Amino acid sequence: MSTVDDKRNQIIEAALKRFSHFGIAKTSMSEVADDLKLSKANLYYYFPDKFALIEAIAYRIIDESDAAIEKAFDEAEGTLDLLIRMLEMKKAYVEKYYMLILNLHEMNIHEEKWKTLAKRLFQREVGTISRIFEQGIARNELVTFDVAATSELYVAMIRGLAMFCDHAAPHALIDRDEIARIFEKQKQAAAIVINGLRDR
Amino acid sequence: MSTVDDKRNQIIEAALKRFSHFGIAKTSMSEVADDLKLSKANLYYYFPDKFALIEAIAYRIIDESDAAIEKAFDEAEGTLDLLIRMLEMKKAYVEKYYMLILNLHEMNIHEEKWKTLAKRLFQREVGTISRIFEQGIARNELVTFDVAATSELYVAMIRGLAMFCDHAAPHALIDRDEIARIFEKQKQAAAIVINGLRDR
DNA sequence: TTTTGACCAAAATTTAAAAATAGTCAAATG
């Protein structure tokens, strides 16, 4: 790994710490720079703007979780098991990166660049779910169906459950209990969906 | 109907018009009173406070929609058909009362009274879904399952889809196209859920 | 190639004043 990549990684890690602790809006680029004893100007040498840093972090997390899912693909016992493992992982991420993920949702999503980022992250999750479904079909565990559409629906459903669940206010702070409750509902939903797609 | 009930109804209708047009926060009690050529003080003779008026409106709408569902119960061809009819009705309400429903969601839900109202409306919807599921089970169309838990999950899922869908920002204004798209996803979700519960 | 201090414009925060609004009440009306 080149020295510049190494520096970029250091920055990503430092920023990730602050973002997940205080949220994106509440951490300034200077603070991230200070943590690493760099000047702000130097930080901008590695990332053209704040958004690029956020993007890098987002993709870093997704890549990590993709790698984890890759492993689960071999270990899991069936489609539902895979889906539940994925939910578990996401739960762990939510707990770990709390504020970051909260912010990522309620940011200035109106702006085009945020929309496209959100859409890409969404599509990536849909892609993973698609692969899981495809495998289920290939193994004759599931009936054949429109994988693309159903995956999209599944991800939307799961995310919707996270948004809604009972803490009615979209912006309300979510505690660990709430996360656990959401996770339970998501597992139930996954079970029902898979049951609806199962080959019998 | 007593004369005081009649007056209360007039007030509810006038308020409903304004609420669904401009939203709750943006219509003052004076405006509602003016529409009916009453003094504000007189309006407060019929409703102790603004929240009571909002509550009355919410229950009015729910009651209406319950009556409509009651009719559908006899006409519908099966459980899925019933669920879809219910979704259609809700879609119509969203289109009709636009701002009101939007507001109802993003209001000061943190306050206890709002929470309890939201919870009650939710539970009422869950109750209706429960009846639909029970009927499906009684007719041997569905397998037996935990109706209470599943109904709650179903309503949460459907609402979650409405919140999420793709207009990522919770507060973004939703247009008719978006409503239609949400409706489609909800129908798909209903179909998959019912498929998962079907007795075969 | 990497790093920095000095700098700027735009955005966020704070503050105080002004306006609007929910809700009250004694008195009037019928």
Add this chain to the structure above:
DNA sequence: CATTTGACTATTTTTAAATTTTGGTCAAAA
């Protein structure tokens, strides 16, 4: 007695101005 009202207040919400913070640039240094 049931209904209505104008006048009043306490609290929010809006507005606007002053101030600070922050994202981002750049020429020059290491």
